[in-house]
Amino acid sequence: MMNKAPRHGLARVLSKHGVCSRTQAAQWILAGRVSVDGNVVRNPEFPVVRGQHHVEVDGQALDGAARLYVMLNKPRGLVTTAKDEHGRDTVYRCFDDAAMPWLAPVGRLDKASEGLLLFSNDPEWAARITDPLRGLDKTYHVQVDTIPTPELLQALHAGVDEDGEWLAAKRVTLLRTGARNAWLEIVLDEGRNRQIRRLLAAHDVGVLRLVRVRIGGLALGDLPKGGWRLLTEPEAVALAAR
Template sequence: MRLDKMLSNMGFGTRKEIKKFSKMGIICVDGKTVKDTSQHINPEKQQIEFDGERVEYREHVYLIMNKPQGVISATEDLVEKTVVDLLEYDYRHFHVFPVGRLDKDTEGLLLLTNDGKLAHELLSPRKQVAKTYYAEIEGFVTEEDARRFEQGVTLDDGYETLPAQLNIKESGPRSKIELTIYEGKFHQVKRMFQAVGKQVVFLKRIQMGPLELDPALTLGEYRELSEQELLLLKG
């Protein structure tokens, strides 16, 4: 990898800026000042220093966020605030993106990464990665609804969903449920309840595959995945 590309990827500036920094003598490779930042280096085997501090190169980052309502699952938007806008600069320069999406009015677990391979694995329909939601429903949710979900329901566009597990936590004028689905169609949870004549009034994703929402994360907060969580996710 070119030295200027590596430093640019790590957020130290544009390649043009990094070239200026090299002329200032603040970039070192293996203890030697470097003037030519176009040279190729191995960041895993060589020691890179910028202004006296060692640069720890990372290709990929993995973040778990408790997405709040009111922001969209996108990397940029001219009008709406995005989940990437919630990140500190130290993470933005990695060019992370949300893995899948949560509706603007839906909160909860959202994974952000720049690892395209992992994102593809988690989103691939053939993988059928489980996604569990907590929801509050206007009206009484019944065991008959649970049986219909277990068989798969027909959405408004004629699509037949895969079987889903509906766990009724509390049935009443405003029912509380948990629902596990294995696909990610547009507004799927809301449309599944519409198919049985009910309306979702609150929706929160609490799990994706083996990854559970960290209860210590308040709305809008995020952290890097632990090594154990990452191993489980890559399973």
């Protein structure tokens, strides 16, 4: 017996296709902006089989949405979410005048962190970028509140058990030192929550600034803080190619 194609709720189909968030999809559906096989559907849980049903939003075919790949130089103080329950400013403030379709963050940076953050409306591409099995290198420049010794650099690379979770850096390099602090370059090949801050805290080292400067072969470069640009096709392909 052949397996039947899976059915999913209409709102989930829209969000998984990358055209909007699931909450926004439900709002569009309730407003009568979405049709299935030519009929307006107002039920966000209406069952849809991808590839068998023709879905349109505002008369435009769902499969016709242009795929966009965007890099942002995230400023410190913004949270990586579409809407914050505490009313804090989010990364979407940087796109206020962009007139772009819905884009989802590809990975995250916490509120206090800065630098390279990716966005896309292509869920399959995003899944490849964030797949932990691929081990895509992410490079950070981190200002710490101490002058690191060679022993500390070695310990950060060797790793530490922090509340039952093993935290380690793939590479750690001392970039420069000041009178009382220093800058490190730290490369990770995994994406644990607040990994660098927790790893350093386990060695009683505080973080003054944390800037992501590279993902795979894509560098932040001279993109201004709060600025964004579209990735070129070769850049987008190269990130997902491994």
